[in-house]
Amino acid sequence: MSTSTSTPTGATATAPADAPALPVTVLSGFLGAGKTTLLNHLLHRLDGLRVAVIVNDMSEINIDADLVRGEGHLTRTDERLVEMTNGCICCTLRDDLLEEVAELARQGRFDHLIIESSGISEPMPVAATFAVPDADGNPLLQGARLDTMVSVVDAAGFLSELGAGDDLVERGLDAYEDDERTVSDLLVDQVEFADLILVNKIDLVTPEQADHVEAAVRRLNPLARVLRIEHGQVDPVELVGANRFDLERASRAPGWVNELNGDHVPETEEYGISSLVFRAERPFHPQRLWDLLSSGFEGSGFGTILRTKGFFWLATRPRMTGLWSQAGPVARFEPAGVWDPADGLALGYSPEDLEGSETVEPRQELVFIGTELRHEALKSALDSCLLTDEEFHTPWERLADPFPVWDVRGVHAHHQHA
Known part of the structure; x- marks a missing residue:
C-alpha cells in the first residue's frame, strides 16, 4: 500500500501509554549499495518475529517494495509492508513517516519495524523523527524507539563516488527544490551517523581495496561497528534487537x-x-x-x-x-x-x-x-x-x-x- 495519511507539522503521534516501545532498525545507503538485497536476506532469516517494513522510494513507483514483496517474505498476515513513494523520509515525507510508525506502534502487533530509506536519505533527520521533542518536551514520536542505524556501503564504488563530488541535481536525484547536496555529502552523512556500517560487495574488490574502504569508514566513524559482507548477507542479531542506538553517542560519533x-x-x-x-x-x-x-x-x-x-x-x-x-x-x-x-x-x-x-x-x-x-x-x-x-x-x-x-x-x- 502507499501512504496517504499525514500529520500536521509539529503534531505529536502517540501510541498507547502502556504499550512497549516498538524497536526500529533504519537501513541507509546510497543507490546500488545493496539495501534491498540485505532486507530480503534479513526477512528470510527472521522467522518467529512479527516484522513490519516501511520501504521509501523517491519515484512514484516503489521498485524496492515490489522486490521485497516479490521475494515472498512478507506473506503472513502478521506482517505488513508499507510503501512510501514520491518523496524522501528525511525531508518531504517526514510527517508521513511519523504517522505510519505511530500507527504501527499503536497496533501492538509487531515485534520489530525495519525501515529501508531511499538512496538519497540522510539518517540524522530520520533519527530526529524519533528523538526530537515537541514544544512541551515530549517526544514527537511516542511508542517507538530506535534500535540500530545501519549504513550499507558499496565497497566497489564508495571511494570513487566520494571523490567525484557530483551534485545530486546533476544526477537527477535532488529530493527537494534547491537541493544543493552532493553525492559526497550524502555518503559522508550516511557513514558518520551509523551505529553499524556494512561494507557490502567485497566479493567485487580485492582484499587491498576492501582494506582501504574499511579503513576510510572507520576513520570517518570510529565508534561504529564495521562488518564486511557479500550479497547483503549478515547475521540478523547484528541489526535487529541489537540496541546499538544511543543519541548522545550518535551526536559525537563523527571521526573529526x-x-x-x-x-x-x-x-x-x-x-x-x-x-x-x-x-x-x-x-x-x-x-x-x-x-x-x-x-x-x-x-x-x-x-x-x-x-x-x-x-x-x-x-x-x-x-x-x-x-x-x-x-x-x-x-x-x-x-x-x-x-x-x-x-x-x-x-x-x-x-x-x-x-x-x-x-x-x-x-x-x-x-x-x-x-x-x-x-x-x-x-x-x-x-x-x-x-x-x-x-x-x-x-x-x-x-x-x-x-x-x-x-x-x-x-x-x-x-x-x-
Missing part, C-alpha cells in the same frame, strides 16, 4: 570530533588512510586561503582529502568564527557563530537577528582525513595562509576577502566554493 578531542592518534595510518589536525592561534589571510583552495587544493601534492571539518578564523571577520566542511572535493564555508552576542551587536545585527545564533570561540581547529596524506606539505601550505608578523600588526579590515558574505541569522545557509 574524535580527532579534535585527541581520541585517535592523528599520525596513525591504516591502509593509506590518515588524518591531520591543524591548530593555530592566528587568523587566515582570506585571499591566500582562497587562492590555496582555488589553485587545486586536491591536486597540490597533499594526497586525496576525503573529509575536512572544523572551525576556522578569517582575519577580515574578527568577530565571527567559520565552519569548514568538506566531503570529497566539495568544500563549504559558513558561519559557525559570533564570538559573543555583544560582537554580533557591534557588527550591526539586531537582537532579533542574533536570536538562536551560536557563541563560538575564535580558532583554527581543523581535521583533514584522507588517503596518502602528506602531513608536512599540507601543514606548511596552511601555515603560509596565516597572517605574517607584519600583517598581524596592520589593520585587518584592509585585507582582500573573496569569501562569500556571511549572515549569522540562523547560520544554516551553505556557501559552496567552486
